Amino acid sequence: MDRSLTTTGNVPQSLNYYRIQQQAFETMVTRSKNARKLDYLSSLLLDRKDAKEVRLFNMFPAVINRYIELFKDTRKNVDQVRMKQMYVSSFSLGLVVIVSGYGFFWFASSVSRGLIGAGALLMFISVIASVSSSLATLVEDSSLLYDSLLWVEKYNRFEKYHDNFQNGTQKIGDSIKQIKLSHVSFTYPFSNEEVLHDINFSISRGEKIAIVGENGSGKSTLIKLLMRFYDPSKGEIDLNGSDLKDYDIKNYRDNLSATFQDYSKFKLSLFENVSVFRRGNNDKVKSALNNAGLESLLKDKDIDLNTILSKEFAHGIELSGGQWQKIALARDIYSNAQVEFLDEPTAAIDAKSENEIYKHFLTKNKGKTIVFVTHRLSAVKYADKILFLQNGKVQGFDSHKRLMQINTDYRNMYNLQKEAYI
Numbered sequence: 001m002d003r004s005l006t007t008t009g010n011v012p013q014s015l016n017y018y019r020i021q022q023q024a025f026e027t028m029v030t031r032s033k034n035a036r037k038l039d040y041l042s043s044l045l046l047d048r049k050d051a052k053e054v055r056l057f058n059m060f061p062a063v064i065n066r067y068i069e070l071f072k073d074t075r076k077n078v079d080q081v082r083m084k085q086m087y088v089s090s091f092s093l094g095l096v097v098i099v100s101g102y103g104f105f106w107f108a109s110s111v112s113r114g115l116i117g118a119g120a121l122l123m124f125i126s127v128i129a130s131v132s133s134s135l136a137t138l139v140e141d142s143s144l145l146y147d148s149l150l151w152v153e154k155y156n157r158f159e160k161y162h163d164n165f166q167n168g169t170q171k172i173g174d175s176i177k178q179i180k181l182s183h184v185s186f187t188y189p190f191s192n193e194e195v196l197h198d199i200n201f202s203i204s205r206g207e208k209i210a211i212v213g214e215n216g217s218g219k220s221t222l223i224k225l226l227m228r229f230y231d232p233s234k235g236e237i238d239l240n241g242s243d244l245k246d247y248d249i250k251n252y253r254d255n256l257s258a259t260f261q262d263y264s265k266f267k268l269s270l271f272e273n274v275s276v277f278r279r280g281n282n283d284k285v286k287s288a289l290n291n292a293g294l295e296s297l298l299k300d301k302d303i304d305l306n307t308i309l310s311k312e313f314a315h316g317i318e319l320s321g322g323q324w325q326k327i328a329l330a331r332d333i334y335s336n337a338q339v340e341f342l343d344e345p346t347a348a349i350d351a352k353s354e355n356e357i358y359k360h361f362l363t364k365n366k367g368k369t370i371v372f373v374t375h376r377l378s379a380v381k382y383a384d385k386i387l388f389l390q391n392g393k394v395q396g397f398d399s400h401k402r403l404m405q406i407n408t409d410y411r412n413m414y415n416l417q418k419e420a421y422i
């Protein structure tokens, strides 16, 4: 039989199988009732949007576990599609049996009537047998291969996600006593412009440090270096006297907490938004919510710790900007971190409220080292020291009182803003 004819005849059937495999795959990943949740969980790990929090709070294992659980659940739906596939296959098989059966009897009766020879009948039988079995194998193999390729493609995309980070082994002992920057300069990867120039200062345990300066002066970049999201291009950051790069990054981040201007608003439960999968219990979450000024939230009868903070999911709710602000602070309060970084989480609210939040936060957490960034100066009086940045250079590092006396630029900036919050 002509080989190309076999292949051509096989195409519609193959396409049908491909479609079914594709459908099975898509049902599994994109069409099930858990699809949006699965999609969201994988985006948490792979998207840039929440990357800072996900790395900082080491949410990977918990999110992966959750994904696997949901995935197993979703598999059940796929089995239904597989059943459908079985019916289609059985139908095709039945058709083959009927057609070849009919053909056989036609041949047999033609042979018995002496119209054709017995040799032609034998050839017909062997052709039918070999063609249908090879067709079946071909269709089955190629559609299974296609199914596997879809997974391989997904896996490849996952594999490409790498952190090329130099990790150390040193562990932080009891406490972070000092973080010291010596001649630190920094240029972003893929950029030619140096944004921090020869930075020198140190932070001691329990100090409250405000980093102030105009937009674009390098405040956020400095925080990213302190948290080791990037390494300095020149100079060194020391922790308790050793290079920060020599420390185990996970151990270091276990001792940190942070809230950023673009803090994550996870489409997860209220409990998970505060705990971000760190150890703890309901009472600890409730107390963090209370300390962040969200005690009224749980008084609403429609809201409990399992309520999802997104209307995209069943029984979910939508919080206001101010409420999210406090969730982010509750996340910080919940942690037992030694060092807290706040990078303008309050930028979206007015200077007066910002002042209140910082006053509360800085005076309540006496033992903690807190480094907070603001381009507004309403909260600087609660800081022990102020790092005043201008165009990536340190223009002053001292108390607010002292800087007002000795630093003209700082004094001018403060006086200019004064009306906004007094």
Ligand SMILES: Nc1ncnc2c1ncn2[C@@H]1O[C@H](COP(=O)(O)OP(=O)(O)O)[C@@H](O)[C@H]1O
Binding pocket: 188, 189, 191, 195, 213, 214, 215, 216, 217, 218, 219, 220, 221, 222
């Ligand atoms: N990812 C980046 N790649 C290249 N340049 C960046 C990046 N992020 C910030 N910058 C640049 O670094 C400088 C300092 O920015 P940033 O630290 O965000 O300032 P601030 O927080 O004080 O407003 C700016 O000139 C900004 O454009």
Ligand SMILES: [Mg+2]
Binding pocket: 219, 220, 221, 344
């Ligand atoms: Mg910034």
